[in-house]
Amino acid sequence: MRAWAHALELARRSFKNVEGLDISKHLISLARKTASEEGLDVKFTEGDARHLPYPNDYFDAVVIMGNSFGYFDDVKDDLLVLKEVHRVLKQQGKILIDLTNGDYIRKNYEPRSWEWIDNKHFVCRERSLSKDGSRLLAREIVVHVDNGVIVDQFYGVRLYSFEEIKALLLRAGFVDVRLHETLSTISSRGQDMGMMGNRLIVSARKGTEPIGYCVPLEELKTIVVLLGDPRKPDRVKPNGVFDEDDLFAIDELKKALSCINGYRFVYINDHERMIEELMKMRDSIYLVLNLCDEGYMNDPFKELHVPALLDMLGIPYTGADPRCLAYCYDKSFVKSVTKDLGIPTPKSTLINDPSEIYNLHLEFPVIVKPNFGDNSYGITHKNVVKDVDGLMNVLSWLRKSLGYKGPILLEEYVEGDDISVGIVGNPPDDYLMLPIIKEDYSQVPAEFPRICCYEAKWLKGTPYDSVTSKRIDLPESTRNMLERWCLLLFERFGCRDYARFDWRLGSDGVPKLLEINPNPGWVWDGHLNKMASLAGIPYPELLRMIIVSAEKRLNRKKMFEDVRRQENVLTKC
Numbered sequence: 001m002r003a004w005a006h007a008l009e010l011a012r013r014s015f016k017n018v019e020g021l022d023i024s025k026h027l028i029s030l031a032r033k034t035a036s037e038e039g040l041d042v043k044f045t046e047g048d049a050r051h052l053p054y055p056n057d058y059f060d061a062v063v064i065m066g067n068s069f070g071y072f073d074d075v076k077d078d079l080l081v082l083k084e085v086h087r088v089l090k091q092q093g094k095i096l097i098d099l100t101n102g103d104y105i106r107k108n109y110e111p112r113s114w115e116w117i118d119n120k121h122f123v124c125r126e127r128s129l130s131k132d133g134s135r136l137l138a139r140e141i142v143v144h145v146d147n148g149v150i151v152d153q154f155y156g157v158r159l160y161s162f163e164e165i166k167a168l169l170l171r172a173g174f175v176d177v178r179l180h181e182t183l184s185t186i187s188s189r190g191q192d193m194g195m196m197g198n199r200l201i202v203s204a205r206k207g208t209e210p211i212g213y214c215v216p217l218e219e220l221k222t223i224v225v226l227l228g229d230p231r232k233p234d235r236v237k238p239n240g241v242f243d244e245d246d247l248f249a250i251d252e253l254k255k256a257l258s259c260i261n262g263y264r265f266v267y268i269n270d271h272e273r274m275i276e277e278l279m280k281m282r283d284s285i286y287l288v289l290n291l292c293d294e295g296y297m298n299d300p301f302k303e304l305h306v307p308a309l310l311d312m313l314g315i316p317y318t319g320a321d322p323r324c325l326a327y328c329y330d331k332s333f334v335k336s337v338t339k340d341l342g343i344p345t346p347k348s349t350l351i352n353d354p355s356e357i358y359n360l361h362l363e364f365p366v367i368v369k370p371n372f373g374d375n376s377y378g379i380t381h382k383n384v385v386k387d388v389d390g391l392m393n394v395l396s397w398l399r400k401s402l403g404y405k406g407p408i409l410l411e412e413y414v415e416g417d418d419i420s421v422g423i424v425g426n427p428p429d430d431y432l433m434l435p436i437i438k439e440d441y442s443q444v445p446a447e448f449p450r451i452c453c454y455e456a457k458w459l460k461g462t463p464y465d466s467v468t469s470k471r472i473d474l475p476e477s478t479r480n481m482l483e484r485w486c487l488l489l490f491e492r493f494g495c496r497d498y499a500r501f502d503w504r505l506g507s508d509g510v511p512k513l514l515e516i517n518p519n520p521g522w523v524w525d526g527h528l529n530k531m532a533s534l535a536g537i538p539y540p541e542l543l544r545m546i547i548v549s550a551e552k553r554l555n556r557k558k559m560f561e562d563v564r565r566q567e568n569v570l571t572k573c
Helices: 005-012 025-038 075-088 102-108 162-171 244-257 274-284 305-313 322-329 331-340 354-359 388-401 454-458 476-492 527-534 539-572
Strands: 018-022 042-046 059-064 089-100 112-116 121-129 135-144 148-158 174-184 198-206 221-226 263-268 287-290 348-351 366-370 408-412 418-426 430-433 437-440 468-471 498-505 511-518
Touching: 005 018, 005 025, 005 042, 018 025, 025 042, 059 075, 075 089, 075 162, 089 162, 102 198, 162 174, 162 198, 221 274, 244 263, 244 539, 263 274, 274 305, 287 305, 287 539, 305 322, 322 331, 322 511, 331 348, 331 511, 348 354, 354 388, 366 388, 388 408, 418 476, 418 527, 418 539, 430 476, 430 539, 437 527, 468 527, 476 498, 476 511, 498 527, 527 539
Parallel strands: 018 042, 059 089, 221 263, 221 287
Antiparallel strands: 089 198, 112 121, 121 135, 135 148, 174 198, 348 408, 366 408, 418 430, 418 437, 418 498, 437 468, 498 511
């Protein structure tokens, strides 16, 4: 759907909440510039119409103008565009399509033509029908009178009759499909109008899906969901095993995924057979939803091994790659890079042996953290210490009782609000910043530190049972600063599709980064879903958004690779 002229014109005519989407970065940039110059309130997004970056029931109307429909090689992709439009429309919302009149063009297309664009540029076109007559294939050469050929491109457009586009709209779930007129355009200069010469103006309305409606089985895309192995011990969990809460969370996940149309979800949680199962299904897998944050064989140090395995098998997946997971598992490394980027983080020191503390000048209170780990593993309310004796007790507990052998982080304890920022999508252009939340510790007894510790996340019957998460109202300058920093960290650490960033507000109101969480908790009662619910996004929609973010990222990668291949072919020629 081209964002360029039509979205701007609608805004000029006082339409409200206008948004435009186009796959071209150049056109989006040009559109934003024009909107800014004219003071028009239009939001432009770069993206693929097959994977629209909008929630369900979002728009009153969608227009696809200027012959922007039908450029994909496969009619299934055109259907996917219409299904996405159907999804983002409100009930009874309307679609308007302006597309080439296929019946007319088949009989009247010009095999060769040329026209002047301006005083310096002219374009030459060669056209032919595909063997089955379903597509018009074109070569387009743009020439500058002084500089010669500046563009030489091939493309094809599918030729729809009204009956064919009507059938496709009905298949996508639309009703009341109407042909308003057949629009003929004649050039005032007598030049070739190409596919703009004769067009169909078609509208349709979003109807409710009939009871029992489902996507045909042959159209379902297979998504494999990778999870932790409930058969194996998991040292991060209480008592080292999957309990009823874990199994309930998995059931809620399955219920939510069952609400997402267009996919067939297959679950793999037996790590002994994971590789075998993936190998067996490799050719039929559309995407892996990687929710195995426990790590391969439930070893948290092997969380990165799961995407590494998928990379070796050539299977696309959601979320972070091995490098990102390795970087973010190392708290001290995250802090070092964060400081290099000029982003505040609490002062800290890394030690390997408890005896090292006697050579340090420590300012108490200090919070003690295992340098490697997540899910607050090894962090209880006792980890906030006020003196050397308390520090030595925690260090001894980590080494002797918990059995942690890695380096230990001694970090300045910041008293301010404990806040989290969530991002779904892939910046810089295609992302959603979820509402910022804070942990409400107001009901926790005063003698307990205000931290999201192991007790708060995993244990019942503790003083942290009363902790809740709620929206925090921050000054606009602080929100803007947080968004800018989170986007910078997302890119620098190579996060993908979704991530969460945990901060503490200092006494001066400036946020200080605590941790980066790529592939953050996916459970129904996790922080990411709490943020999404504040934005009016239900759990199934949050999961769908993560899947769509991965699809769009992978499609952009494929498009880039196709362009590079085409460039190499032209270079060889």
